[in-house]
Amino acid sequence: xxxxxxxxxxxxxxxxxxxxxxxxxxxxxxxxxxxxxxxxxxxxxxxxxxxxxxxxxxxxxxxxxxxxxxxxxxxxxxxxxxxxx
Amino acid sequence: xxxxxxxxxxxxxxxxxxxxxxxxxxxxxxxxxxxxxxxxxxxxxxxxxxxxxxxxxxxxxxxxxxxxxxxxxxxxxxxxxxxxxxxxxxxxxxxxxxxxxxxxxxxxxxxxxxxxxxxxxxxxxxxxxxxxxxxxxxxxxxxxxxxxxxxxxxxxxxxxxxxxx
Numbered sequence: 373x374x375x376x377x378x379x380x381x382x383x384x385x386x387x388x389x390x391x392x393x394x395x396x397x398x399x400x401x402x403x404x405x406x407x408x409x410x411x412x413x414x415x416x417x418x419x420x421x422x423x424x425x426x427x428x429x430x431x432x433x434x435x436x437x438x439x440x441x442x443x444x445x446x447x448x449x450x451x452x453x454x455x456x457x
Numbered sequence: 458x459x460x461x462x463x464x465x466x467x468x469x470x471x472x473x474x475x476x477x478x479x480x481x482x483x484x485x486x487x488x489x490x491x492x493x494x495x496x497x498x499x500x501x502x503x504x505x506x507x508x509x510x511x512x513x514x515x516x517x518x519x520x521x522x523x524x525x526x527x528x529x530x531x532x533x534x535x536x537x538x539x540x541x542x543x544x545x546x547x548x549x550x551x552x553x554x555x556x557x558x559x560x561x562x563x564x565x566x567x568x569x570x571x572x573x574x575x576x577x578x579x580x581x582x583x584x585x586x587x588x589x590x591x592x593x594x595x596x597x598x599x600x601x602x603x604x605x606x607x608x609x610x611x612x613x614x615x616x617x618x619x620x621x622x
Contacts, residue, residue: 376600376607408607414614415607416574421556422567423575424491431487434458447462454469455479 375405379412460490464509468516475520485523489515498577551617555610563609566602573599 381387382395399405438444465486472482489512559567572583584595 376603380603411607411611412603415570415603415610418552418556418559418610419567419570419574419606421552422559423571425556426571427491427494428487431461431490434461435483435487438458438461444462451466451469452479454466454473455482 375408376412379405379409382409383413383416460508460512464489464512467509467513471513471516472520475524477520485516485519486512488519495575498575500577551614554617555613558613559606559609563602563606566606569598569602570606 378395378398381391387395439448465482468486468489469479469482472478472485477485492515493512569583569587572578572586573580578586580592580595583589583599584591587595587598589595589598
């Protein structure tokens with residue numbers, strides 16, 4: 373579990389020079405570490421993808437409300453008029 | 458919703474002026490909001506002047522890029538900048554499969570990781586949101602989740618052969 377924090381610090385460039393030197397040394401000693409780094413990077417990428425998907429769904433729900441509900445009719449008409457050529 | 462109502466009209470006008478459709482304006486605007494959100498939580502940008510103008514600026518950038526790519530269609534575009542990332546989503550079919558798996562099997566952990574890494578929430582806020590007794594147990598949970606999800610990704614990726622580039 374400690375490795376996870378260490379790898380995060382390494383990926384996000386946290387910690388001072390000493391920490392980085394120590395990490396470099398660990399990379400040499402522990403041959404599985406570089407593999408762990410790459411899986412952790414993939415995890416971060418997937419967390420980001422997951423989060424964006426969630427956020428996009430929230431935004432879409434706001435859009436649907438604005439473009440279907442009665443109380444936003446004047447806003448909707450204002451926007452749609454922009455696209456009438 | 459307030460931000461949507463405030464900023465969408467200007468983006469819609471711009472996209473329409475440039476010959477774009479309502480759906481294109483909608484797509485661009487939604488990407489703009491995601492970029493804006495990510496920038497604001499990472500404290501990379503502090504918008505003090507005019508939020509709407511800033512959002513319109515990003516929209517213009519995205520529109521110009523879309524237009525440029527429409528003409529050139531170069532898959533090896535090296536001029537990538539940080540506004541480009543949104544299109545990279547869902548490009549690998551196995552990543553989509555994996556994401557789907559995590560959405561169902563590991564949702565609680567994904568929510569915790571999202572709160573920590575994407576929303577950049579304060580640890581005490583996260584502890585409160587997820588019902589942990591304090592900062593320490595929320596932090597422990599974050600690392601446990603990272604370990605668990607990392608393990609799932611590793612296992613599943615090795616199973617989906619085409620995931621490895």
